[in-house]
Amino acid sequence: MTGPGGAAEEPGDTLRDALRSRGMRLTPQRRRIVQALTTLEHGTPDVVATTVAADGGPALALSTIYRGLDALEELGIVAHSHLDHRSPTYHLAEHATHVHLVCLGCREVFEAPVGMAHEFAGNVREATGFDPDVTHMAIHGWCARCREARS
Amino acid sequence: MTGPGGAAEEPGDTLRDALRSRGMRLTPQRRRIVQALTTLEHGTPDVVATTVAADGGPALALSTIYRGLDALEELGIVAHSHLDHRSPTYHLAEHATHVHLVCLGCREVFEAPVGMAHEFAGNVREATGFDPDVTHMAIHGWCARCREARS
DNA sequence: TTGAATGCAAAAAATTTGCATATTG
DNA sequence: CAATATGCAAATTTTTTGCATTCAA
Numbered sequence: 001m002t003g004p005g006g007a008a009e010e011p012g013d014t015l016r017d018a019l020r021s022r023g024m025r026l027t028p029q030r031r032r033i034v035q036a037l038t039t040l041e042h043g044t045p046d047v048v049a050t051t052v053a054a055d056g057g058p059a060l061a062l063s064t065i066y067r068g069l070d071a072l073e074e075l076g077i078v079a080h081s082h083l084d085h086r087s088p089t090y091h092l093a094e095h096a097t098h099v100h101l102v103c104l105g106c107r108e109v110f111e112a113p114v115g116m117a118h119e120f121a122g123n124v125r126e127a128t129g130f131d132p133d134v135t136h137m138a139i140h141g142w143c144a145r146c147r148e149a150r151s
Numbered sequence: 152m153t154g155p156g157g158a159a160e161e162p163g164d165t166l167r168d169a170l171r172s173r174g175m176r177l178t179p180q181r182r183r184i185v186q187a188l189t190t191l192e193h194g195t196p197d198v199v200a201t202t203v204a205a206d207g208g209p210a211l212a213l214s215t216i217y218r219g220l221d222a223l224e225e226l227g228i229v230a231h232s233h234l235d236h237r238s239p240t241y242h243l244a245e246h247a248t249h250v251h252l253v254c255l256g257c258r259e260v261f262e263a264p265v266g267m268a269h270e271f272a273g274n275v276r277e278a279t280g281f282d283p284d285v286t287h288m289a290i291h292g293w294c295a296r297c298r299e300a301r302s
Numbered sequence: 303t304t305g306a307a308t309g310c311a312a313a314a315a316a317t318t319t320g321c322a323t324a325t326t327g
Numbered sequence: 328c329a330a331t332a333t334g335c336a337a338a339t340t341t342t343t344t345g346c347a348t349t350c351a352a
Binding site: 101112127128143 | 282
């Protein structure tokens with residue numbers, strides 16, 4: 001029986017446990033960063049900052065965002081890919097169910113099922129011993145619309 | 152017969168022609184940038200700057216490197232990919248015969264034949280209408296050695 | 303209580319821009 | 328000669344760092 005105070009897993013507990021297991025702490029700031037990524041799906045540090053600032057609470061120092069994302073990435077809770085020329089784009093690792101397709105024309109980000117990459121990843125691994133991390137996979141190219149516009 | 156002055160294609164001519172066709176000019180600086188990329192295979196703007204500076208001639212302004220790479224990319228002579236958290240890494244488009252495999256552990260860059268990606272690219276195109284540009288393909292993951300070290 | 307995390311401000315990097323001058327074609 | 332590029336310096340933009348203070352556990 002899970003009476004008051006005896007619940008098996010309060011929301012946030014797995015996050016807390018992951019942090020604790022490495023001597024790190026679950027702070028409200030980190031919770032808000034994770035929350036922002038949940039909403040956003042993916043975003044650069046400054047977009048995360050903006051999103052966090054819009055959740056009602058006080059804005060976070062940019063350095064807190066950077067350090068928070070780093071910490072969460074170390075734990076494997078978030079991952080990043082390079083969608084942009086500049087900042088890395090972060091997303092929840094558990095959201096990595098698709099690969100990002102970045103249009104070089106309109107910069108829009110499309111998605112393809114991650115399964116599509118598994119075959120490729122397997123081939124690379126077999127041929128080279130290098131194990132591709134699909135959570136980091138960003139493919140640049142041209143979306144149908146921009147392709148037409150160029151021709 | 153290709154007598155003196157009648158050679159069909161002096162070295163540098165195709166580069167000059169490509170530039171000219173868009174109203175741009177072939178300058179010694181741009182030639183040196185291309186030369187540096189030929190040697191390097193791939194490099195970030197500051198690495199290109201260092202390499203160019205080491206070719207005997209005077210150092211180029213960093214802004215010349217940035218603008219030169221941009222111009223050459225617009226022409227399709229060079230392309231870039233995101234190997235790094237920071238700067239984009241440039242390479243000659245004609246050198247894009249392999250995809251870059253970036254190890255998240257040691258940051259070393261390995262290569263795999265680009266053909267390996269063609270199948271994947273074809274699948275993506277067919278399924279989504281998005282046309283991946285293999286010259287921009289960078290795959291992050293773990294090399295055999297780092298993978299072992301982690302386990 | 304105590305070590306980890308935050309906020310703030312300053313420092314470092316990386317990239318871009320304005321403009322006078324030099325160069326290419 | 329005209330228009331494009333360069334070099335230089337200043338301005339931006341992005342990310343990192345140091346440190347006193349706060350807070351989670």
